[in-house]
Amino acid sequence: MKPLMLQGHERAITQIKYNREGDLIFSTAKDHKPSVWFSLNGERLGTYNGHSGAVWCVDVDWTTTRLMTGGGDMTTKLWDVETGNTLGTIVCNSVVRTTNFSYSGNQASYSTDKTMGNNCELFIIDVRNVDASISSQSPVLRLTMQQQSKITSMLWGALDETVITGHENGSIRIWDLRAGKELVSINDHTNVINDMQMSNDGTMFVSASKDNTAKLFDSESLACLKTYKTERPVNSAAISPINEHVVLGGGQEAMEVTTTSTKSGKFDSRFFHLVYEEEFARVKGHFGPINSLAFHPDGKSYSTGGEDGFVRVQVFDASYYEFVFE
Template sequence: MKPLMLQGHERAITQIKYNREGDLIFSAAKDSKPSVWFSLNGERLGTYNGHQGVVWCVDVDWTTTRLITGSGDMSTKLWDVETGSVLGSIPCTSSTRTANFSYSGNQASYSTDKAMGNNCELFIIDVRNIDSSISNQSPVLKLTMNQQTKITSMLWGALDETVITGHDNGSIRIWDLRAVKELNSVNDHTSVINDMQMSHDGTMFVSASKDATAKLFDSESLMCLKTYKTERPVNSAAISPILEHVALGGGQEAMEVTTTSTKAGKFDSRFFHLVYEEEFARVKGHFGPINSLAFHPDGRSYATGGEDGFVRVQEFDASYYEFVFE
């Protein structure tokens, strides 16, 4: 099972996303050039030039016509996927840490960092009639977080009525966008939440945290259902769309990597059973921590983006589907 190695970024990968059909992979990295690749053969389709700094987040809409990116150059940009042109650029007061399209694709959300005297803020924008004047349009909704926390990951809830945010203090909150209020919050994690990803049907989501655990939550009540424990920080976690499996990616902190061997760093993708919380497989590959992980929408392969600047696409062997948890 030889993986596809997608080499095109000069610096660490920050996030990867599949489109709905799974034929394209979008990658963001610290080299300021988000890219798009064919997932079948790993060929690079194009690069989106326009950012001046690290690109922290990337998301593509339901129809694969628009892309949103958030960057350390204090801007959020919307792109035409096909032509690579910038549809609109929104200036921000600090780095944009998260950006997501809603399920319908009519709205998008992004959040800015707590920096330079500015509090962390969450914005909801309407992207239907987008043009170059979007930088002057006021957002549909703006939520300011309190002094202590900043948003580090974000998901849209059911029917585009709620937004779920993960914070640097380990808390997860759900916001009602119509009533503009916090509905619920939980503090099951003890450290930064690096990533959150929904299940295929949207009823659950998995969170990955620096406290060396990933947890499965109910997406409405925020009740913690399962916990998957490792010995290293977890940077990304995803739920298989076809099997009861959870994949975790992470590893030792990037700044400590030079002092250990690749074995000790635990840079493997790790597979846990969704229900039994037991680890049953590991896949080696990256020379450095895995920063982002995503399942293909058909569940037959998955992709990882690492601190080493590579995106690896790994197809599953036949034995993976035959495996039965005793």
């Protein structure tokens, strides 16, 4: 598998996302320029200029008309995907850590960090009529995490009625948006949850944690179905849309990278069988931990974004489809 190397960011990648069709890849990094690329040939279409700090999160709606980013400059921005223009900016009290469009694209959620005397908060906003006044509009729902630790990752649940949050202490919670209260809470992880990604049908999601494991959960009951164990922190995990495969990415802490070789750093993408929990393949490449990864919606390729600032698009060989787990 010869990868496409997408080189355009000057600092570590924080998140990558495909649009629904899979022809575009959106990437954010600790430089303040979210970028969009063609997934087929790796050509950069353009950048979204407006942030003045590290951009931590990105999401695109299902029609690929709007983009949402959140950054260290304490703002959430909504963009027009095609023109790159800023549709609206929401100024927050602290760093914006997660952003997500709901499945319908009518609503969006974002969360802020617990810093500078401000509690971690979860916001739900209506994004149907976005204009410059969105910063002064009150959110549809505002939940303050009083006892709960900081939100580090977030997903929308079924029918846009719930939001699933992953927290710094390893807990996962489901929030009922109509009642504005917590429905289910579990503590299966023992450390920070770095990433959560839904399966194609929305019935399950996989979580990646600093406790060296990724876990598969039922998205309604939060029952832990499977556990994938490694010997390094897991920064991101994704479920294949066509096979019973899970890919994990991570590696040792970025600040320890220079003291070891690439071999011992464990910076590989690792493939596990979804059901049997057994590792069956590794793909090398990044010089530094993998911070984010995502499967192409057709399941024929996947992308990884690393601490080295590169996005690598790996297209599977024919042998991948012929592989049978015995």
